[in-house]
Amino acid sequence: MNTPAHEFVTVDMRGLKAALAARAQAERVSVSAVVRRAVERELGVVASSVESTAPRPIAAPAGSTVKLSIRLTRSEASQLDADARRAGLSRGAFLAGLLANVPSLSGTSGSRLDCLTALTASSAELSTLSRSIHHLTTLLRQGEVRAAQEYRRMLDTLDGDVRAHLNLAASTLAELRPARQAGSGHGPQRQAN
Numbered sequence: 001m002n003t004p005a006h007e008f009v010t011v012d013m014r015g016l017k018a019a020l021a022a023r024a025q026a027e028r029v030s031v032s033a034v035v036r037r038a039v040e041r042e043l044g045v046v047a048s049s050v051e052s053t054a055p056r057p058i059a060a061p062a063g064s065t066v067k068l069s070i071r072l073t074r075s076e077a078s079q080l081d082a083d084a085r086r087a088g089l090s091r092g093a094f095l096a097g098l099l100a101n102v103p104s105l106s107g108t109s110g111s112r113l114d115c116l117t118a119l120t121a122s123s124a125e126l127s128t129l130s131r132s133i134h135h136l137t138t139l140l141r142q143g144e145v146r147a148a149q150e151y152r153r154m155l156d157t158l159d160g161d162v163r164a165h166l167n168l169a170a171s172t173l174a175e176l177r178p179a180r181q182a183g184s185g186h187g188p189q190r191q192a193n
Helices: 017-027 031-043 047-053 074-087 091-099 112-141 145-176
Strands: none
Touching: 017 031, 074 091, 112 145
């Protein structure tokens, strides 16, 4: 991988280090960024001309990851950690979800874990229904009509139970999926029933 060579300079700040660090912190940038801007101003170098002569980064393959360093206050970093932990995600995955407008992460809906808990419970109920239907068919095959009649109430509500589960699954998946951009025209199209 071709990485640009760094050009380091050591400077005696003569009492200006604290002010420099405070300025960088206030602007949420590195000390180096503040120093570079000051040197550019002093030398009369236009920042865009410096950037245009800098080597261009090599295009990374789609889906590759990069390490990102960000500056946050202690309380913001604590909140990021707590929110990511609450969602059951790493900080990087949590931030990526926020950037993608995942509703369950951006606070516009229930929490991610609540959505997953509800879907898990509904799936367990659906699994119980499946076992009951299997038992019912076994009874009917054996001619046990009287025992099979005990399942009548379950059969009366079966359609509604399955539809409720499918609606919950669809809404949960929508909460966990990044929001589509308006007018993008991408994604699955619903068919009329």
